[in-house]
Amino acid sequence: MRCCLLLALLLAAGSVDAAAPVWTVQITEAYLDMRTGPGRGYPVFNTVENGESINVIKKRTGWYKVKTAKDITGWVAESGLEQTRELDGRPVNINRINLDSLVQHRWRAGFASGDFGGANVLSAYAGYVFSPNMSIELGLSQALGAFAENRVASVTLVHQFIPEKRLTPFFSLTAGMIKTNPSATLVLTEDRTDQLAAAGAGVRAWITRRFVFRAEYRNYVVFTSRDENQEIDEWKAGFTFFF
Known part of the structure; x- marks a missing residue:
């Protein structure tokens, strides 16, 4: 329920920004x-x-x-x-x-790799650009650690502060689900699926007309069924292709 409410707010913000003229x-x-x-x-x-x-x-x-x-x-x-x-x-x-x-360019796709709470993470995403400042992305990530495998499906709203610059910072808000599969050696731990949300920031650098380098940080909050929610820090970098 919390993720659905956050997603609704993100989409509303994106629709308002999309009405702004380009230049x-x-x-x-x-x-x-x-x-x-x-x-x-x-x-x-x-x-x-x-x-x-x-x-x-x-x-x-x-x-x-x-x-x-x-x-x-x-x-x-x-x-x-x-x-x-x-x-x-x-x-x-x-x-x-x-x-x-x-x-x-209205559509984009990309990939990134990095660290997800101490585990190696690989991500792929596709997005649609509402305006030069605002876009929405659908992403899938897999993080492999010593004790568990995590799979994340997410929706992210991305806001670029200075889109006309070759190097521009951005801010992101994310909602989604995470599925945790414990290692086979942890026989007493069951698989679980939880909701999550995240706030993040990063930079983009245009390399060519359709090719962009991207680095970002996200702070995730996993809404677990236990007494305390779990926080996970993610650092990753990769490339985006526009078409």
């Missing part, structure tokens, strides 16, 4: 042409005038998909976008746009 710039030239596709072979169907703003959605080989304040979506050339400005008046930094485009 907004302002037109400073007389006008900016919008085309139906990412290339000069596509026709111009709309013009954004001086002083109007547009949201930058994603990049494709020198072209950028944008949305106007009137909810008109189209493509503009990189040369045109270079002439825009930030809302505070600063010139647009195209390098920032190039890095922002990295976080537009």
